[in-house]
Amino acid sequence: MLRCMYCHRPIPLPKDAVKAIWERLKEDPPSHVDVECPRCGRVNKVPLHTFRKLVPGGSAS
Numbered sequence: 870m871l872r873c874m875y876c877h878r879p880i881p882l883p884k885d886a887v888k889a890i891w892e893r894l895k896e897d898p899p900s901h902v903d904v905e906c907p908r909c910g911r912v913n914k915v916p917l918h919t920f921r922k923l924v925p926g927g928s929a930s
Contacts, residue, residue: 871923873906874913880906884925891924 871880882904890902894917901914 871904871913871915871919873909873911875911876906876909878906878908880904880913882923887920887923888925891920 871882872878873880894902898917901916902920904913904915905911906913
């Protein structure tokens with residue numbers, strides 16, 4: 870679970886959404902992933918190594 874850097878509330882990310890995002894990023898991985906907070910609406914830049922920990926099933930390698 871991620872936390873918003875601005876309002877400090879948890880950002881819920883469904884496992885299937887995380888896996889779909891990871892599949893798209895595998896080919897040309899950026900340095901970060903933009904995740905919008907549903908509460909305050911601000912965009913959080915999540916480092917790729919942090920986002921990789923959220924990928925279910927150990928498909929991060």
